[in-house]
Amino acid sequence: MLRRLYDWTLSLAARPSAPYALAAVSFAESSFFPVPPDVMLVPMMLARPDRAWFYALICTITSVLGGILGYVIGLALYDSIGAWLFQLYGLTEGAETFRHAYATYGHWVILLKGLTPIPYKLVTITSGFAGYHLGWFILLSVLTRGARFYMIALLMSKFGPRIKSIIDNNFNVVATLAIVALIGGFVAFRYLF
Template sequence: MFRRLYDWTMALSASPRAPYALGAVSFAESSFFPIPPDVMLVPMALARPNRAWFYAAICTLTSVVGGLLGYAIGALLYDSVGRWIIQFYGHGDGVEAFRAAYAQYGHWIILLKGVTPIPYKLVTITSGFAGYDLFWFVLLSLITRGARFYLVAGLLRQFGGPIRRILDEHFAAAMIVVLVGIVGGFFAFKYLF
């Protein structure tokens, strides 16, 4: 399944629709979608390394805009939609502790969580629920999401050839590492906060 997605994304990268698809996934991931945009960013940047920075910019901007939707869900719809999304990911018990931590460590929470495998949508929804300052939320989201996506793009631009060969030869092992990272992020959020 993942191999087909990888091959499809590699083929999509030559299409004029590629940036729109990447933006849609990045937007959705920041508020409700479970798959991170890296599953599209990595193959697209490998297929077209000269556009890696452009792809990172798309991911950054659409992720922050999607984060605003997550923030709105937390601020306006937490009791219905927001709580359901948080509970769907198995983190309903940790939200109150996470919300309380915003009073003292809000800046650091957004900065650190935005670059880790911890699902960013949980940060965006909780930020809205906690009433975190919207200006700081947007600014810190731009910094942390930008750092994450530009780091990935930079590594792929610099080492794309060897990375692509490794993915082509050991795709299953690479996907296991990615899945462990995603699942690890969910567990880290659940048990650390």
């Protein structure tokens, strides 16, 4: 099933609607959707390496915009939507500890967590919940999300054919590692914070 999804995503890159689908996933992931845009971004960059930088730009912009929505959820709607999302992911206890860490380490939390497999929506919602300065939040989000997506674009531009060959020849291993990283991000958030 994952192999068909990967092949479908590769074929999606040729469609005119591909950037819009990528933008929607990137936006949603930063505020409520559990799947990171990398699952679309990497195959699309592999299929169209000439558009890797453009795809990175789309992900950066829409991720930050989605992050602002996540921030608003944390700031204004934490008691209803934000708390429900944290409960859905089983992270209510971690959210409180994470919130208190913002008093001293807010900027480092945003910078470091934006680059890791820890779901970014947890950072955005908690940033709003903790009342972190919105201007700094946006600036740090642009830096960290841009760094992440442009790093992927650089790797795909430089090593794309080799990476595609590795993925094609070892798909089950790569898919398993990606799933472990995604689950590991949620687990890390829950137990480290």
